[in-house]
Amino acid sequence: MFPGRPAAEPGCIMAPHDIDCLVLGTSGVDVVVRPVDLARPIGGGRLVHVEPLDLTTGGIVCNSGIALRTLGLEVAAAGLVGDDLWGRIVRERLVDAGIDVVGIEPHPTEATSSSAVLVDPGGERSFAHHVGAPRATDTAFVRRQLPLFARARMALIGYVGLMPRLGGDLAAAVAAIRGTGCGVALETSDDGGPLAELAAALPLVDCFVPSLAEAAQQTGMSDPRAIIDCYRGHGAEGIVGVKLGTLGVLLSHGEVFEHIPCLPAPGPIVDTTGAGDAFLAGLLAGRHRGMSLRAAGLLGAATAACCVTGLGGTAGLRSFAETWRLATAEA
DSSP: SSOOOOOTTTTOOOOOOOEEEEEEEEEEEEEEEEEOTTSSSSOOTTOOOOOOEEEEEESSSHHHHHHHHHHOOOOOEEEEEESSHHHHHHHHHHTTTOOOEEEEEEEESSSSSSEEEEOOOOEEEEEEEOOGGGGGHHHHHHTTTHHTTTTTEEEEEETTTSSSSHHHHHHHHHHHHHHHTTEEEEEETTOOOOOHHHTTHHHHSSEEOOBBBHHHHHSSSSOOHHHHHHHHHHTOOOOEEOGGGGGOOOETTTTTTEEEOOOOOOOOOOTTHHHHHHHHHEEEEEEETTOOOOHHHHHHHHHHHHHHHTTTTTOOOHHHHHHHHHEEEEE
């Protein structure tokens, strides 16, 4: 089990564990456009010939949530979407994936988060992004969802940095969640948000593995070990790591450090969108199954390797059995 259910606050009634992971935060739609030469300015009035546009869901709720469900976990989703067509599509696709959407709320004025994802022939991508409804997520929203958190073993919250109203109260929100007996993992995006907002929450967090770019912005450091030491210095006691792109991931838990390699994709690389979210889903799924840090990290790397073989963040995902075979082939 990951990471071991925290003790609930005195007087809190523990709910049954019918949710393995509750994913709270950003969700939306991605319009994927490929191939686009990202090294060359498109310029005004130029016609770019591309393949048929593809509409996928995106954001951590959809990317990590669907990956966790594909790997066999019971998953619920929580977050804000617009009262619009995109919001209905998000809900429908989560339901189709077998995810409980009881915690997805329509916002009365904000639009659903949306992105145009421009993908180059090698799979690298750039985004034109509208944050939309997730930016209205705040501690009051989290407190409305506390009965749902009480049913979950683990909560994954993201993206820190794209939910500014939650950022200043992040520690209070995480404390309230842990008060229900639910563990907490955090994920960042964009520039990761300021370290000052994150620092007070770190002692309460069970898993935090930002990208090197996000971690460098937060800490002012470039060495992964120094970055991890910085987070430890702010009280982080759970799994801490740094995603290093094609160089893999450095993970730390207690005195143990594990370098997890970037595994070869089981097919042509189509789109790297959502690879980081897929890695985190695999890591959490592995720890949920009682795996060692290295084995869970390899499951995460295999999940990311599968992810990049499909358009968007979820089309390339494979079952736990297939993903685990890929992970163990490289163990």
